[in-house]
Amino acid sequence: MYKFDYKSRIRRYQSSLKEEGVDYAIHISAGNVRYLTGFWGYATRAEYSEPGRLTCVVVPQNGTPLLVVPKIERSFADAATKGLSVEIEHHVEWTTKDEEKDPWKLVRSFITRTGGSKNSCLSIERSHLTERAIQPIEDAFDGFSLVTGSGVLERHRDIKDEVELRLLKGCGELAAGMFNVELEAIKQGGCRECDVAMAGWRHNVLTCAECIESMTDNDLYVDSPIGMSAQLLTSGPRLSRAHGTASTRVIEPTDLVAIDLCRVPFLLGYRIGFGRVIAQRPLKSTEQDINATVKKSYELGVSMLRPGTDVSEIDAAVRNVLQKGGLGDYIMHRCGRTTGIESEIRMQEGVHRKLEADMVLSFEPSVYMDGFQSRIESTFRVTPDGPELLTPIPEQMIIA
Structure with a gap:
């Protein structure tokens, strides 16, 4: 049988974050999201790196990761991550009082309610992203310590x-x-x-x-x-x-x-x-x-x-x-x-x-x-x- 051990992948990666002093790692690249959660959907398309249909996984140094997907991918995300301890939040492409339009608000809310603050160190995949994708991250986490990811997760994948x-x-x-x-x-x-x-x-x-x-x-x-x-x-x-x-x-x-x-x-x-x-x-x-x-x-x-x-x-x-x-x-x-x-x-x-x-x-x-x-x-x-x-x-x- 082919069965990937996503739990061990996440634990191993969290140990690396602890060694590097990174409190939260934000991953948008489709390969990294899939490697950690088993979810992919349409995430290889460029628009899935941008706020309108953003897909990302947020990995804390300790605890349960968060997977953020556009609503169109929610059902797929639920099925792909069955049995894995991961929170899932979705965002929408219209304005409503019941569902969030801005995916980065979901990420920021997750970080703050799990103990993160402006003293926390957040790593992002800067080298993978366009300026159009980076700017909303910098706006959402103004005042936080943003660092470029070290590539340790990619080395795990290698x-x-x-x-x-x-x-x-x-x-x-x-x-x-x-x-x-x-x-x-x-x-x-x-x-x-x-x-x-x-x-x-x-x-x-x-x-x-x-x-x-x-x-x-x-x-x-x-x-x-x-x-x-x-x-x-x-x-x-x-x-x-x-x-x-x-x-x-x-x-x-x-x-x-x-x-x-x-x-x-x-x-x-x-x-x-x-x-x-x-x-x-x-x-x-x-x-x-x-x-x-x-x-x-x-x-x-x-x-x-x-x-x-x-x-x-x-x-x-x-x-x-x-x-x-x-x-x-x-x-x-x-x-x-x-x-x-x-x-x-x-x-x-x-x-x-x-x-x-x-x-x-x-x-x-x-x-x-x-x-x-x-x-x-x-x-x-x-x-x-x-x-x-x-x-x-x-x-x-x-x-x-």
């Missing part, structure tokens, strides 16, 4: 527990299953890119539904088997589009096809990254050289996926191989990120975080050009003995 590791391994198997379904659709011929993506999507939804029904309590029907993102899939002349969603283009028999399951394997709210390029024709000599260089960068990077390695060093090493191979102009993005509820640590220049055991990351050195793409994206668990592959498909260009 290290996966036993349930998360099992779930992410399941996501890897789901991605492999989706890929094989889509590969078979391509081999059949005559499909549009969107037809191929739909075949994989159907497999994804049915597999996720089976998991929800067999591996969760599912008594209140909180979890949906339907993911939240369109699949990236390009072919032929569209291969230069790193973020090209599946179109109505008919895949030709001699096309290369890039399948990218960046956010589609969505099992109980957890995501991984996975991608392969399928070749339906022999590669030209120049393409073979490009592919060999990308494979070399991939193998070097994978060898560095061990506890203690700085993620920026991995990105630099990968880019160095690609640049020395004359491919620098065709690099479109960083080499990867850690994964889970959301993309978490960016593996890129300037991000100096060291890998730790039981992090899960997506690794994807890639180049994109007109009519050709070379990329291998896999998800790994970091272990003291080296990276464990969670996406069981050969780590190479796939020959159809």
Whole structure:
């Protein structure tokens, strides 16, 4: 069974707040709200960081947290947090004497009635918020000590527990299953890119539904088997589009096809990254050289996926191989990120975080050009003995 221990997550986080001297932590980012309470709703939409439809969780150093949601999400919040000791308050989008319009008044009232005062230290996710979202917080807590959150909760999220590791391994198997379904659709011929993506999507939804029904309590029907993102899939002349969603283009028999399951394997709210390029024709000599260089960068990077390695060093090493191979102009993005509820640590220049055991990351050195793409994206668990592959498909260009 997949059952998340939200109570232990909250207790652990409260211990961290005590060590830091923070009396109340206010979290608005959808990933953090979900990690602590199990609730998400539409909270990934930008407007849910702003007062009109604000969603946030307020965690005191001691005691019961408060979850604030717009009224439209109240029923979902009640169901998602069943069995968890958390207060829930909702706000409305109109003026009424019986319900609060200003969500920050609800937060301030909670803080004052649980012993907080202007001497209390409040942490907020300043780096996640726009000025439009920050200003109402500063207005509501004028005179309070507002500090920027230290990121300790995000660091808790980085290290996966036993349930998360099992779930992410399941996501890897789901991605492999989706890929094989889509590969078979391509081999059949005559499909549009969107037809191929739909075949994989159907497999994804049915597999996720089976998991929800067999591996969760599912008594209140909180979890949906339907993911939240369109699949990236390009072919032929569209291969230069790193973020090209599946179109109505008919895949030709001699096309290369890039399948990218960046956010589609969505099992109980957890995501991984996975991608392969399928070749339906022999590669030209120049393409073979490009592919060999990308494979070399991939193998070097994978060898560095061990506890203690700085993620920026991995990105630099990968880019160095690609640049020395004359491919620098065709690099479109960083080499990867850690994964889970959301993309978490960016593996890129300037991000100096060291890998730790039981992090899960997506690794994807890639180049994109007109009519050709070379990329291998896999998800790994970091272990003291080296990276464990969670996406069981050969780590190479796939020959159809």
